[in-house]
Amino acid sequence: MKVSLLLANYPYVIAVILFCLGCLCILTQHNLIKKVIGINIMQTGIFLFYIAVGNINGGVAPIYDPNLPEGVLYINPLPSALILTGIVVSFSVTAFALAVIVKLYNYYGTVNAPDIMRMR
Amino acid sequence: MHLWKTMPFLLIILSLLPAFVMAIFARWKREVCPYLAIGSIAFSFAVSCLLAFRVMGGETIHYHVSDWLPPWGIEIFIDELAVMMLLLLTGCFLLITIFSIKALPKEIPPLATGWYYTLLLLTLTAMMGMVVTNDLFNMYVMVEVTGIGACALVVAKGEKLSTEATLRYLMLSSLGAGFFLFGIGFLYQITGNLNIPYVATELARVREQYPFLLWATMSFITVGLGVKAALFPLHIWLPDAHSSAPSSSSAILSGLVVKVYIVSMLRIYFMVFGFEVFHETYMRYLILFLATLAIIGGSFFAFVQLELKRRLAYSTVAQIGYIFLGFGLGTVWGITAALLHIIIHAFMKTCLFLSAGAIYYQTGRKKVTHFSGLGYQMPVTMAAFTIASLSMVGIPLFGGFITKYALAMGSLEANNPYFIILIVISGLLNAAYYFPIIWQAYFTSGHDVKLKMDLVPLTMLIPIVIMALGIIYMGIFPGGPLSFLEKAVTRFVF
Numbered sequence: 331m332k333v334s335l336l337l338a339n340y341p342y343v344i345a346v347i348l349f350c351l352g353c354l355c356i357l358t359q360h361n362l363i364k365k366v367i368g369i370n371i372m373q374t375g376i377f378l379f380y381i382a383v384g385n386i387n388g389g390v391a392p393i394y395d396p397n398l399p400e401g402v403l404y405i406n407p408l409p410s411a412l413i414l415t416g417i418v419v420s421f422s423v424t425a426f427a428l429a430v431i432v433k434l435y436n437y438y439g440t441v442n443a444p445d446i447m448r449m450r
Numbered sequence: 451m452h453l454w455k456t457m458p459f460l461l462i463i464l465s466l467l468p469a470f471v472m473a474i475f476a477r478w479k480r481e482v483c484p485y486l487a488i489g490s491i492a493f494s495f496a497v498s499c500l501l502a503f504r505v506m507g508g509e510t511i512h513y514h515v516s517d518w519l520p521p522w523g524i525e526i527f528i529d530e531l532a533v534m535m536l537l538l539l540t541g542c543f544l545l546i547t548i549f550s551i552k553a554l555p556k557e558i559p560p561l562a563t564g565w566y567y568t569l570l571l572l573t574l575t576a577m578m579g580m581v582v583t584n585d586l587f588n589m590y591v592m593v594e595v596t597g598i599g600a601c602a603l604v605v606a607k608g609e610k611l612s613t614e615a616t617l618r619y620l621m622l623s624s625l626g627a628g629f630f631l632f633g634i635g636f637l638y639q640i641t642g643n644l645n646i647p648y649v650a651t652e653l654a655r656v657r658e659q660y661p662f663l664l665w666a667t668m669s670f671i672t673v674g675l676g677v678k679a680a681l682f683p684l685h686i687w688l689p690d691a692h693s694s695a696p697s698s699s700s701a702i703l704s705g706l707v708v709k710v711y712i713v714s715m716l717r718i719y720f721m722v723f724g725f726e727v728f729h730e731t732y733m734r735y736l737i738l739f740l741a742t743l744a745i746i747g748g749s750f751f752a753f754v755q756l757e758l759k760r761r762l763a764y765s766t767v768a769q770i771g772y773i774f775l776g777f778g779l780g781t782v783w784g785i786t787a788a789l790l791h792i793i794i795h796a797f798m799k800t801c802l803f804l805s806a807g808a809i810y811y812q813t814g815r816k817k818v819t820h821f822s823g824l825g826y827q828m829p830v831t832m833a834a835f836t837i838a839s840l841s842m843v844g845i846p847l848f849g850g851f852i853t854k855y856a857l858a859m860g861s862l863e864a865n866n867p868y869f870i871i872l873i874v875i876s877g878l879l880n881a882a883y884y885f886p887i888i889w890q891a892y893f894t895s896g897h898d899v900k901l902k903m904d905l906v907p908l909t910m911l912i913p914i915v916i917m918a919l920g921i922i923y924m925g926i927f928p929g930g931p932l933s934f935l936e937k938a939v940t941r942f943v944f
Contacts, residue, residue, distance in 0.1 A: 349632065356625055365621055372628045376635065383639045409638070412587050416631065419594045423624050426598055430605060430617045437610050446614065 341382035348375030362434070362441045366427045373420040377413045384409030458513045458526045461497045461536075462579050465490050469571035476564025484551045487567040491547055491574065495540040498533070505533045506934075512584075520584075520645050527584035527646075530938030531789070535581040535713055538793055542706055542800055543574050545913035550698040552907045553807050557696040558607050566606050573599030573702065577710045586634045586644045586722075589714055593630060597623040597678065600707050603699040604691050615690035622677055622687045630674030636667040637722065650722050657727065664723075668733050671718055679711040681737075681774060682744035685767045689751075692763035697807025700759060704766045705800040709792045712773055716785070720942050728780060737778035742872060744771025749879035758806050758818050761883060762799065765842070768876065769795045775869065776857050782939055784860030787853050789935045794841070794849040794924055801838040801917035805831050808906045808914060818887050823895030825888075828904045830911055832891050834918035839884035841921045844877040849924035856932070 336343055352372025356365050384406035392404040431441060438446050453460070468490040475482050504511060511528040514520065528536075547570065554563055576595035583589050601623065605616040638644060640660055641652035657664055673684070680688045692704050719728050728734055748768030755761040769791070776788030808831045809815060809824065825832045841848035854873050861869035904911060924931065 349628070352628075353625065356621055362617065369621070369624050369628075372625070373631075376628060376631050379632065379635050380638075383635065415587070415591060419591060422598060423594065423620070426601065427617070427620050427624075430601075430613060430620065433605075433608075433613050434617060437613065450610075450614075 341378060341385070345375045345379035345382060348372070348378060351375070360443050362431045362443060363428075365443075366424060366431070369427070370420065370424060373416070377416055380409040380413050380416070456513070457497060457501065458511060458528055458582060459515060461494055461501070462575060462582075464497075465494050465571055465578070466575045469568050469575065472564065472568045472571065476568065480560075480564040483564040483567045484547065484554075487571060488544065488547050488551075490571060491540060491544045494574070494578070495537075495544055498536040498540045501528055502533045502537055505530055521643060521648055524588050525584040525645060526582050528582055529941055530934060531713065531717075531942070532582050534789065534793070534935065534938060535710065536578060538796055539574060539577055539581070539706055539710075542796055543570070543702070545916060546698050546701050546800065546804070549701075549804050549807070549910050549913040550696075551909050553698060553811055553910055554696060556811055557807075562606050562608065566603075569599055569602045569606065570702070573603060573707070577706065580710050580714055584646050586637060586646065586649065586718075588644075590627070590631050590634055593675075593678065593711070593714070594624075594627050596707060596710065597627060600703055601691075603702060604695040606699065607694065607696050609694065611690070612694035615687070615694045619687045619691040622684075626674045626677030626684075628674070629670050629677070633667050633670035633674060636663055636670065640664075640667075646717065646721050650724065653722065654724060664727065665731060668723065668727075668731060671715070672733065672736070675711045675715045675718075676740075679708050679715065680767060680770055682740050682747055682767065682771060685744070685748075685770075688767060689760055689763040692766065693757065693759040697759070697803055697810065700763075701800040701803040701807075704763065704803060705796040708766070708770060709773070709796065712770075712777070712788075712792065716777060716788075717942075725780075734778050734780050737774050738869075741771045741774035741778055742869075744768060744774065745872060745876045746879075749876055749883070753879065753883045756817050756819060758809075758816060758887070759803070761818065762802050762806065765880070765883070766799060768880075769799070769842075772853065772857065772876075775872075776853075776860055779857075779860045779864040779866070779869070781860050781863040782936065783856055783863050785939045786932065786935045787856035787860050789938065790856055790928075790931065791853040793931065794853055794921065797849065797917050797920045797924070798838045798841050801834055801914055801921065802842075804910070804914045804917065805835040805838070808904070808910050811910065812905050818890065821887060821890040823891070825892035826895065826901050828906070829901060830904050831906065831914060832888075834914045835891075836888050837918045837921055839888060841925065842884055843881045844873075847922070847925045849921040849928075851925060852928040852932075 349372055352368045352375055355368025355371060359365050359368060386403050386405050389403040389405040392407040435441055438449055440446065468486055472483055472486060475486060505528060513526040515524045554566060558566065573596060576592045576599055580589055580592035580596060583592060601616050601620045604612055604619060637649055640656060640663060641649045643649045643652055677684045692700050695703060745768050748764055748771060752761050752764035755764055773788045773791050776784045776791060812828060841850035844850045844854040857873055858870045861867060
């Protein structure tokens with residue numbers, strides 16, 4: 331059944347929903363700050379996707395522990411490590427975008443995109 | 451001997467380091483900054499020449515960063531394509547930086563002149579990294595760094611228009627990077643690898659099982675890198691960003707930055723997905739269609755612009771169309787033409803934008819309607835401008851003709867001769883918006899003209915002249931570059 335398949339893979343569904351929401355936010359919001367929030371939502375969706383790819387149901391964090399029972403599965407640590415880099419990149423993009431928006435605010439006195447277009 | 455082996459890594463690190471050292475000089479000794487940047491870029495150029503020498507000898511260079519072997523670690527892989535891009539990037543950056551010594555203080559606020567070189571070196575480093583890396587996630591990081599660096603090069607001017615253009619550029623480029631990252635995520639999910647050859651072998655084994663996921667991956671990567679490379683309907687950020695930047699930034703953005711994304715795309719299509727998938731999934735037809743739109747649309751938009759730099763920016767949209775056209779034809783001649791156009795367009799656009807900068811420096815004119823008599827006031831600059839324009843139009847003996855010829859050969863090879871008509875039409879359109887400028891400059895100034903020498907400093911004239919000579923060289927002796935590029939293409943296509 332298709333619906334049960336979707337429900338079983340709910341992290342992917344949420345990742346896709348977040349990604350779409352973020353894209354929509356970037357493209358349709360008028361407020362520049364909201365656009366930046368949209369970028370962050372979109373990137374969060376992608377990060378969730380990577381984490382979901384690396385995850386194993388019932389797996390534990392990939393740290394060796396002698397007390398764990400035999401045959402326990404460790405999750406894949408690589409996507410988490412990649413996403414750490416991704417978070418840094420997304421942070422720097424956000425910081426830069428906000429700096430540019432502050433500059434625009436100083437010039438125009440508003441952060442509303444249509445108003446800025448009208449004042450040009 | 452150890453140094454010889456770590457050369458590819460040094461190339462990246464030793465241009466990243468001066469970028470941050472520059473910040474110290476930017477505070478106290480601002481006038482040293484350009485020379486430090488030139489030294490660093492000249493070093494990169496020398497290393498690239500050495501690498502090129504090694505690759506010409508027939509070897510390809512693999513370097514494993516901090517000795518982690520390929521499936522786990524990041525690998526640097528240098529083949530003919532990477533070497534070509536390295537030489538092009540460092541060479542053009544060297545000339546543009548020499549140009550910017552005198553031109554920059556007139557175009558951006560004095561406080562920013564030191565920091566500007568930090569951004570310049572960061573962008574160069576990220577672009578070199580993107581070209582040489584063999585790891586998909588590393589490629590994404592480099593794509594993001596290039597995006598931020600390029601945006602910062604635009605905003606350095608600090609005017610209303612450029613700030614606004616930067617924000618739009620930044621939004622769309624991080625959107626594109628998001629799409630690209632999602633595409634890489636799909637590839638990682640399918641294959642469990644990030645190293646390009648490993649992904650390719652694994653993908654060839656399992657791709658029958660995931661037809662839809664393969665489609666999704668290809669479209670995500672096409673859209674992601676297409677936004678960054680300004681493929682036609684996704685080009686909306688380009689004209690504002692490229693025309694409102696300082697002229698040395700415009701030359702970098704228009705001549706080089708949009709090209710490295712195309713090279714990454716080429717690598718992903720042909721080295722990850724392989725030639726068959728490219729032909730089977732009709733991605734080729736989409737690219738051909740968009741390239742046709744870009745060539746026609748970009749030329750028409752350029753035709754109606756009155757400001758010189760805006761006209762040049764729209765012309766870039768059309769020229770990107772040529773590169774994608776060769777790429778979409780998917781034959782040896784076609785892809786060779788695309789790579790050749792990457793080189794020649796870098797020469798032409800850099801020459802044109804630097805000339806525009808020189809014209810602004812001497813006369814303060816920006817509109818193409820105010821150019822009368824310029825051919826006699828600035829003979830050297832206008833001569834270079836004319837050479838680049840003739841090359842854009844595709845007159846024989848200039849570089850542009852060679853790519854048009856190679857594209858025509860490619861479309862015959864792909865059994866699709868209609869594209870020859872497109873190439874001829876676009877040549878005429880190019881003539882329609884470049885020749886009026888030249889006409890204005892030489893033939894509309896009455897009788898009382900006296901020939902004077904340019905009043906711009908030599909450091910600005912020499913890069914322009916070298917670029918113009920490069921265009922003529924490529925037009926008259928295309929044999930060497932062509933055979934080298936053909937070797938590069940045959941390595942990854944067949």
